[in-house]
Amino acid sequence: MADFNKILDAGDYKNGEINVVVEIPTGSNHKIEWDRKNACFMLDRVEPIAFAKPCNYGFIPQTLDEDGDELDALIITDQPLTTGIYLTAKILGVMKFVDDSEVDDKIICVPADDRNNGDAYNSLSDLPKRTLEQIEFHFNHYKDLKKPGTTKVEKFGDIDEAKSVIASAIKRWQEK
Secondary structure: OOOHHHHOOOOOHHHOEEEEEEEEOOOOOEEEEEEOOOOEEEEEEEOOHHHOOOOEEEEEOOOOOOOOOOEEEEEOOOOOOOOOOEEEEEEEEEEEEEEOOEEOOEEEEEEOOOOOOOOOOOOHHHOOHHHHHHHHHHHHHOOOOOOOOOEEEEEEEOHHHHHHHHHHHHHHHHHO
């Protein structure tokens, strides 16, 4: 397997596109994580099935969020994506998120070339309201059985706010 942080960069985020590596497919209750040290994916844990991911989950290469991990991305598609693939994604916005008192923001995106929906998603306002409600509910509650009250979706931000979060995460990566 290739080390995604060596072969990919964050992408052309200033023009609204990022590279994203898929860790967890939509509907999975497996917490699969990129192991940066060993350059491979690992199964970190199995979550209760009630907390299966409402969308694909991945990371943006050559970034670091404030929690010390690569910046997370939530990829909205009609079908689950496969762990270990990467894609060019269009930035729609950001979910400002706190997990165990640490900033753990999530960039919300869609495939850059999505002919199935006619490339109809260009901002968070283009997504079905229910999609964002499900994402918010999931992230506010997915730790409730083990550590209730430790996660909080603070707000959803627009594309410019997402780009700012990405720029900061790239800077942290470069300074590490």
